[in-house]
Amino acid sequence: MITTNARKAAFASLLSLALIALMVSSGANRAHADDIPVVEITAKRFAFTPDKITLKKGQTVKLRLHSEDVTHGFFLRPLKLDEEIPAGQTIEVTVTPQTAGTFMTICDHFCGANHGNMTMTIVVE
Amino acid sequence: MKPSDRRSFLKITGASLGIGVLYSAYPAALAQGRVGDMFSILGRQNGEKVTPFSFVQLSDAHVGFNGPPDPLGTKAFEHAVDMINALPRRPDLVLFTGDLTHDTEDKDVHTQRMRQFLEISKRMNVPAIKYVPGEHDAGLDGGALYREFFGESHYSFDHRGVHFIALDNVSCAKPEIGSEQLAWLKKDLARFPKTAPIVVFTHRPLFDLRPDWEWFTSDGDDVMNVLSAYDNVTVLYGHIHRDDEHETGHIHHYAARSLIFAFPDPTAVTAPKKPIPFDKDHPFKNLGIRTVNVNGKSAPGAHSVAIEDVELTAREFRGINGVHQLLRNPDV
Ligand SMILES: [Cu+2]
Numbered sequence: 001m002i003t004t005n006a007r008k009a010a011f012a013s014l015l016s017l018a019l020i021a022l023m024v025s026s027g028a029n030r031a032h033a034d035d036i037p038v039v040e041i042t043a044k045r046f047a048f049t050p051d052k053i054t055l056k057k058g059q060t061v062k063l064r065l066h067s068e069d070v071t072h073g074f075f076l077r078p079l080k081l082d083e084e085i086p087a088g089q090t091i092e093v094t095v096t097p098q099t100a101g102t103f104m105t106i107c108d109h110f111c112g113a114n115h116g117n118m119t120m121t122i123v124v125e
Numbered sequence: 126m127k128p129s130d131r132r133s134f135l136k137i138t139g140a141s142l143g144i145g146v147l148y149s150a151y152p153a154a155l156a157q158g159r160v161g162d163m164f165s166i167l168g169r170q171n172g173e174k175v176t177p178f179s180f181v182q183l184s185d186a187h188v189g190f191n192g193p194p195d196p197l198g199t200k201a202f203e204h205a206v207d208m209i210n211a212l213p214r215r216p217d218l219v220l221f222t223g224d225l226t227h228d229t230e231d232k233d234v235h236t237q238r239m240r241q242f243l244e245i246s247k248r249m250n251v252p253a254i255k256y257v258p259g260e261h262d263a264g265l266d267g268g269a270l271y272r273e274f275f276g277e278s279h280y281s282f283d284h285r286g287v288h289f290i291a292l293d294n295v296s297c298a299k300p301e302i303g304s305e306q307l308a309w310l311k312k313d314l315a316r317f318p319k320t321a322p323i324v325v326f327t328h329r330p331l332f333d334l335r336p337d338w339e340w341f342t343s344d345g346d347d348v349m350n351v352l353s354a355y356d357n358v359t360v361l362y363g364h365i366h367r368d369d370e371h372e373t374g375h376i377h378h379y380a381a382r383s384l385i386f387a388f389p390d391p392t393a394v395t396a397p398k399k400p401i402p403f404d405k406d407h408p409f410k411n412l413g414i415r416t417v418n419v420n421g422k423s424a425p426g427a428h429s430v431a432i433e434d435v436e437l438t439a440r441e442f443r444g445i446n447g448v449h450q451l452l453r454n455p456d457v
Contacts, residue, residue, distance in 0.1 A: 105337075108300055
């Protein structure tokens with residue numbers, strides 16, 4: 001199943017990132033991590049903050065997704081994003097958008113009364 | 126209109142039927158012989174002969190929902206129940222495709238809503254009512270409360286030669302069937318020949334209808350891959366609060382309207398999902414259904430279809446068309 005594989009891959013890359021971080025810090029040589037820009041997004045019932053971000057086509061970014069309350073989803077088919085942000089936790093996902101456009105990302109983990117309106121916009125230019 | 130005054134309410138809506146979808150496997154065209162022959166042939170192939178019957182699909186009652194946009198509460202649902210009881214031919218079955226209740230975090234209140242739903246649902250004078258959950262029933266507690274009231278959220282049964290499969294794509298909180306249920310589905314289908322008539326009913330669409338409105342099932346393709354080995358599959362679903370017909374390969378998907386409020390055409394709107402505003406002069410507009418009368422004499426694929434858009438009326442598939450709902454190749 002594609003999504004499971006993607007999730008597994010994401011998890012594996014998270015794991016290897018963690019390992020690298022561990023190696024780097026124990027080596028006491030805090031080389032600048034990669035040059036990948038980081039975008040912070042907070043999920044809290046029933047909104048994402050910020051509710052709009054702009055990415056560059058072809059440029060890899062790291063999305064750092066944080067839930068301030070319950071478990072939320074982060075789903076955007078055109079960017080192959082299908083993440084689960086566990087309650088109170090932070091996850092990271094790396095994405096390189098290939099198509100320009102304006103896309104609506106949704107929380108697809110049912111989180112309560114106004115779940116259906118929990119969306120944010122990702123602009124790729 | 127005084128919403129509490131049921132008589133005037135019914136007068137306003139006229140005599141039109143108020144049900145979801147009536148699927149009629151009844152061969153009104155039996156006289157032509159062809160349909161009867163087909164049933165016999167399939168009966169020989171599948172072990173059990175398909176015998177005439179009809180069933181109704183209802184969806185998205187959202188008991189406990191208080192507008193906007195719809196201030197009518199359970200009125201459309203209750204109206205639908207009355208109309209089903211008034212049908213000239215009693216349907217064998219009612220399939221309810223999810224969002225029976227509206228969600229709340231208060232378990233006692235949700236319990237009360239489930240009870241109220243069942244109280245209304247049980248007024249239907251039909252031999253059997255089958256349910257699947259919607260995310261508003263089961264999304265917040267993994268389906269625990271739903272199962273207390275309605276039992277397992279995925280299951281199958283046979284009725285008069287048709288195999289019915291209930292799939293749950295809401296209980297894991299995401300639009301997903303999951304590997305366990307998928308394995309169960311494969312096992313469930315294993316005993317059937319490829320010609321067996323199969324009706325799948327579930328809450329969310331099993332294809333990407335409008336993913337950014339959460340109108341999809343993430344592993345719907347896996348389900349369709351399993352089902353596509355079978356010739357005669359129909360998928361019935363709800364969730365989208367409007368009519369929709371769709372084909373994936375040779376499999377037809379049909380959505381039922383809701384019994385609470387309607388969503389607009391997803392192909393005509395780029396904005397975020399928003400219900401169609403309530404129209405107090407036409408309280409049932411876009412709910413219930415439209416009637417489809419098919420001229421049973423037409424050749425397959427060349428139906429003469431008369432669609433009558435009426436407020437809260439039945440969309441009915443009769444005769445040949447009813448059979449087409451279930452069987453892909455009526456000329457086998
Ligand atoms: Cu959410």
